[in-house]
Amino acid sequence: MIVILRPNTPKELIEEVIKEVEKLGYTPHPIHGELQTVVAAIGDERIHHTLESLNVLPQVDRVIPVQKRYKLVSRESKSEDSVIDVDGVAIGGREFVIMAGPCSVESEDQLLSTAKIVRSLGAKILRGGAYKPRTSPYEFQGLGKHGLRLLETARKETGLKIITEVLSERDVEHVAASADILQIGARNAQNYQLLVECAKTRKPILLKRGMSERIEEWLLAAEYILSKGNPNVLLCERGIRTFETYTRNTLDLAAVAIAKRESHLPLIVDPSQGCGRADLVKVLCRGALAVGADALLIEVHPCPAEALSDGQQQIDFDVFAQLISELRPILNATGRMFV
Amino acid sequence: MIVILRPNTPKELIEEVIKEVEKLGYTPHPIHGELQTVVAAIGDERIHHTLESLNVLPQVDRVIPVQKRYKLVSRESKSEDSVIDVDGVAIGGREFVIMAGPCSVESEDQLLSTAKIVRSLGAKILRGGAYKPRTSPYEFQGLGKHGLRLLETARKETGLKIITEVLSERDVEHVAASADILQIGARNAQNYQLLVECAKTRKPILLKRGMSERIEEWLLAAEYILSKGNPNVLLCERGIRTFETYTRNTLDLAAVAIAKRESHLPLIVDPSQGCGRADLVKVLCRGALAVGADALLIEVHPCPAEALSDGQQQIDFDVFAQLISELRPILNATGRMFV
């Protein structure tokens, strides 16, 4: 850590900082600049007390951590890309993977018709929410266990793998029994108890970035899972909250490139949540592919205008077919395999 | 709901919207303006399908909800201020309440010395985290059940009521057995399963605003609790995440005034989280009081520089004493009672 003192700090107050640094387990190394003194505190920041608490001393201007706080998720810990095996579907390798399906599982018809279409167009994984986190308690909360049954039926009939969201620690076990990938939504992105509970299942976990989560915090949330012994994490960028109101969220495609550099984990992009508008999904899929995403998570519905949740961001079968055909030339250009 | 169509929409596409509005349970009422047609959809938005899904139709420019989505928390549902009874301490009435104590419970000494001081200066409620949500899995996670035991001891010795955070649905029962108020932190602000589980205890719940939660979403999170039959909610503004980096969060004091106007629930301000800097706590307490907060939640520690969590935002005993004495004239000026 680096402790920056205010200009003109008297000697005895510099000494106070040096002593406190020592007391908290670091070796202090003061550097006297032209106007200000800086105390470099040598020691492994991950096993010592943080020195950020020294900000309370009036002579301290700022405290700067030096080390990255994440370890297992970092490129330093594992330099080659992680490839996550989802019951035979590899994510993070040369193949580009498409996960598609309705926002919510609504009925057998709705789910199966969607599953068949998306499979025929190259999707390998079916998405569908059985438990829905809704902003209002009066909105459709999902079909719950019945929804999971329908997802199992869809898997049996189509061979698609299943990804579905888990909202409650108490649901983890039975959701994991039905799903191939556990999805953690943006609202639970820092619900560490839920992350730890999911980690125990050893299932792949798709971890969405929180609405206002910095990249470092997102990687640290993944670190919670890896540090519990589950390396199967898929990082998912789904847009961040900004002042812009034209879109529901601002899709941060630079974050995909950054996370791929900082971490060995695969990167997924959710363009549907990412903008909240069906008419932008196709173009954002192209952008996501171009910046190096390993997979897409796309909301597809037989009749979006009548969907029970988030209809405005779901695309219909025709648009999904166009999307796939528009992606193909860029897939070739970027050297990714698909179907 | 109001469905705004794009300029120059042909008649048959207007008809399509009108039919869809009807099909989704509303009475359509088209208004033909000079350049654009607007379809007012008459019906109770809280019991019908949302029409926001109509945004997928290309002729639809925007869909605007008319009604507020929250009901039980609103002033329309209850015009007088709610006063929440915390085992004899009333929050939301004429008395101004101070909740104070360490960020984390660290030891019996630390907790009891703090409890005695804050009580002697007028605090009625002791805060202290036994379960800590930490950004990194390698940081101090709290003393857990042992921390709860120490909080109980402090209550017995000082008579202070206890507020402590609950992180996990599975902890709700035993935390509720120790605490007088259950605290929901910003990271769990939209963890609806946890909110519902806490609601069942009938205990007062302090609900922090999420880091990037709009006021409407915050009130809807409270609605989850009220709609499960627990009216004892304390809304807590604790700063929102913005581009500004000087402070950890931007304390949104206008939100206090807005929430008090929209809702009958008491409003608490957490200046410690609200700025993340000990040196701003006193002045933000004054501001919070002046804009109409009913209570404060303040982090106080015997030696912040050596605290196990968030030392930089905790104040020591001397500063807490100054804070109280600086608040008194404004308490008098605003007609609030204190001690």
Next chain:
Amino acid sequence: MIVILRPNTPKELIEEVIKEVEKLGYTPHPIHGELQTVVAAIGDERIHHTLESLNVLPQVDRVIPVQKRYKLVSRESKSEDSVIDVDGVAIGGREFVIMAGPCSVESEDQLLSTAKIVRSLGAKILRGGAYKPRTSPYEFQGLGKHGLRLLETARKETGLKIITEVLSERDVEHVAASADILQIGARNAQNYQLLVECAKTRKPILLKRGMSERIEEWLLAAEYILSKGNPNVLLCERGIRTFETYTRNTLDLAAVAIAKRESHLPLIVDPSQGCGRADLVKVLCRGALAVGADALLIEVHPCPAEALSDGQQQIDFDVFAQLISELRPILNATGRMFV
């Protein structure tokens, strides 16, 4: 406009709103819903008084504009893409255009060596700041008129067209005498006097989006230029300010797609400002191309580590060469011509 009244507004207060709507030049059209009354105000919003002022009436909940506020920049006003002619270089057509060069013009050597390299790799336009808007008055402010002379020399020697920023109304005339495109930076994105002054020159104007400018506001800033009779506007997305600190700005690639849909004007992306990190420039160029940008504005410097401004976001000649070769397959895939 749509005026939404609060629930339970008494008849006489509804009447008051209706009268005010009429007085302000609209035909009121009240709709009585189940819980609330809505007054649709019929009239052209661009020639009447805004009704947003009615928000001051206590019975008014919200006022919603119906019409778009921009006219000449909109697709409704001109459905085909505008192609801007920059002294023989067409921007906005099938050809993909690269503008590249140093952040600041520093010396003849620096500028000419860069100009020759970027031209040899396919750039058509040379960027370089002669007047630099710097956050601190103590930072390098640019070479001013001498910088313009060097840009003219570079044009003469390489045939590249010149884009350079203008900061002051008083500089517009002489900058326009040297430059082929006038650049308006993010800090001046809503400096309407400067926009109007630039408009008068009839030169093409590259208009950057402001740091926290909504898309609507950006298009309205362009409307200032078009409404003064200059249709030659290039819209430039350069990242918006968010809570994320890993990057200097968050490049909003969805905004490119949105602006292209809402407007006929060409869209340029500045990946250098867009992230503020040289190591992300290549990947963001690929993303920008994939979402439909018409041109790129890239900072290139012979030795970024020693640049006089923004060295951290400038790429060197080798990286620029890689960038171009990595773009080629995606250019082919998207059907854009280049060199």
Next chain:
Amino acid sequence: MIVILRPNTPKELIEEVIKEVEKLGYTPHPIHGELQTVVAAIGDERIHHTLESLNVLPQVDRVIPVQKRYKLVSRESKSEDSVIDVDGVAIGGREFVIMAGPCSVESEDQLLSTAKIVRSLGAKILRGGAYKPRTSPYEFQGLGKHGLRLLETARKETGLKIITEVLSERDVEHVAASADILQIGARNAQNYQLLVECAKTRKPILLKRGMSERIEEWLLAAEYILSKGNPNVLLCERGIRTFETYTRNTLDLAAVAIAKRESHLPLIVDPSQGCGRADLVKVLCRGALAVGADALLIEVHPCPAEALSDGQQQIDFDVFAQLISELRPILNATGRMFV
């Protein structure tokens, strides 16, 4: 500056950084930690090249400035509060000053009636925009010179001092001839040419914080003025742009306290722009006073519903009278003098 190298950087790449630091004018001081090397670069950052450009070297993780970039505005440069004399009205001293008046000057009647009322209630300074920066070119742009004439009339008739916005470098001279304070609006907060032009007049300048301006950037904008020899700057917090949509801006009252600590300049709060809603103005004035503002800038209009600009955030005469009477007890409590 502190240059943090990546873990496992080989010796020769560390040497490269050390040499570059030296070349750019600093004395390098390497510190070898357990995992990473840090190079402290000793030298006055305000007169040397910034080392942030070293971020382009792949072995560099981050570069951290040590010194504050502002000088003349800082408390280090002048520890006592600056009191700005506005033709006999002192701002920044013990007296609390109210500036009030309409958003735009619309007519003699409107201005004079407002001026008389606000003076009778204790305001010392009259605000009123003659040149209005409007988001759309089709909105009312102000009365210009005629507006300035009306402001002069109001000064003559009431003795109030005049504050009015200046938008253009070309208007500075004649606006300064009419006004006692030149106002720089949020859109021009980093229009440095305008700031420098205003500085030359030696008039007091009220400098609003930009919509997404960090506190450091705001102080550096003030530094532009002070470094040109004009010490008469009033810093004005007017809300920042965030994700919250209930209010037009988020008033950042912590920023008032921070700016007062970092700088000796007086702090003004504009609650009208700060929230964009007339119904919140009173409560935010109380908050502003409580956190230590030296003055308020309040929009008052005889009939806000019919105002030509920003009617929704202007208060009428009755509310202004209530506001003043509600402020009085807090003024007394905080020891500020008023009228």
